[in-house]
Amino acid sequence: MLFLDRQDVAAxxxxxxxxxxxxxxxxxxxxxxxxxxxxxxxxxxxxxxFHVKTAALxxxxxxxxxxxxxxxxxxxxxxxxxxxxxxVGLFDSGDGRPLALLDSIEITTLRTAAxxxxxxxxxxxxxxxxxxxxxxxxxxxxxxxxxxxxxRIERIYACDRDPERVTAFIGELGPETGLDIEPVSSAxxxxxxxxxxxxxxxxxxxxxxxxxxxxxxxIAAVGADSAGKQELDPRVLAMSRVVTDLTGQAAHM
Numbered sequence: 445m446l447f448l449d450r451q452d453v454a455a456x457x458x459x460x461x462x463x464x465x466x467x468x469x470x471x472x473x474x475x476x477x478x479x480x481x482x483x484x485x486x487x488x489x490x491x492x493x494f495h496v497k498t499a500a501l502x503x504x505x506x507x508x509x510x511x512x513x514x515x516x517x518x519x520x521x522x523x524x525x526x527x528x529x530x531x532v533g534l535f536d537s538g539d540g541r542p543l544a545l546l547d548s549i550e551i552t553t554l555r556t557a558a559x560x561x562x563x564x565x566x567x568x569x570x571x572x573x574x575x576x577x578x579x580x581x582x583x584x585x586x587x588x589x590x591x592x593x594x595x596r597i598e599r600i601y602a603c604d605r606d607p608e609r610v611t612a613f614i615g616e617l618g619p620e621t622g623l624d625i626e627p628v629s630s631a632x633x634x635x636x637x638x639x640x641x642x643x644x645x646x647x648x649x650x651x652x653x654x655x656x657x658x659x660x661x662x663i664a665a666v667g668a669d670s671a672g673k674q675e676l677d678p679r680v681l682a683m684s685r686v687v688t689d690l691t692g693q694a695a696h697m
Contacts, residue, residue, distance in 0.1 A: 446544040453550040459558065459589050466558040469501060470689060479506060479537065484693055486670055492516030493670055505538025511548050515669070517646040520581075527581070527646070528552055549582075556644075557586035559689055560664035564640060565594040567687060568662035572639035573598040578631050578651050578675075579667060580604040580613035583644035587664070588617055591640065600625040601634035604645075632656045643667055643675040654679035669697055 448456070472478050482499040498510045513530035520527060530548035535541060564572075575597050577584045584602070591597060600617075602625055604610045614625045628634040635641060635656040643651050645667040652663065654677045663684070665675050688694040 445542050448544060448546045450547040450550045453546055457554060459554060460593055462554040463558040463561050463590065463593060466555060467562050470562065482690060491518060500537050505536055508535040508537040513548055513552060553582050553586045556583060556666050557590035560587055560642060560666060561590035561594045563664060563687060564591055564662055568595065568640055569660050572662060574638045576601045576631060576634045576638035576641040578603050578643040579645035580609040584613060585617060587642045587644060592621060599623065601628045601638060603628045603631055645675060646673060647675050648673055650677045651675040652680055653677045654683060
């Protein structure tokens with residue numbers, strides 16, 4: 445069995461390759477060519493929760509993958525650990541042989557951002573140039589890199605409830621991208637000036653309000669991945685065209 449840690453995955457899977465792979469998988473699902481429907485199981489425990497997500501891909505013999513992720517939002521502050529940690533098991537779907545065991549942090553981060561980039565490529569306005577990022581952790585950084593791979597972003601606004609995260613975000617991505625990144629105190633401050641917005645927070649209350657939305661904006665809301673979490677005012681959903689990767693899972697989670 446092949447074992448790959450986070451550094452191995454990062455070295456072997458650049459963002460552009462991940463975007464292409466995710467787009468291929470989305471297409472296969474839409475065309476009904478996946479051998480089985482993806483599945484998900486969520487379990488809550490004190491302080492966090494676990495998600496188990498499964499999928500099969502490819503003709504027989506193909507591949508079957510199961511990802512087990514632990515999500516503990518308080519980890520960085522309380523324990524000095526990532527909020528999301530886990531493993532991916534990869535199997536031969538023809539005979540059940542375990543082929544590889546991979547650290548899931550990098551894959552989860554890349555896959556989430558890649559999905560948003562694919563959506564932005566097809567759904568954002570052609571001249572979209574200003575991006576608002578709510579949540580300046582690893583996922584926020586990955587989204588900037590992914591969106592820059594598919595769109596010509598010229599200005600970025602960054603907000604987080606922790607000002608130190610915003611400072612670190614700007615210090616890392618400013619020199620890397622060569623773009624002007626402006627810190628803002630809230631989404632409401634920058635949303636009216638943004639063409640694209642990304643929310644990647646563990647929020648349990650509204651981050652984006654309907655009153656701040658303007659026609660034609662693209663919003664990727666990725667943080668609400670379990671019951672009880674919320675980033676969007678329900679009126680934002682009511683006034684928008686909503687596009688999901690898996691509608692049943694999105695409605696449930």
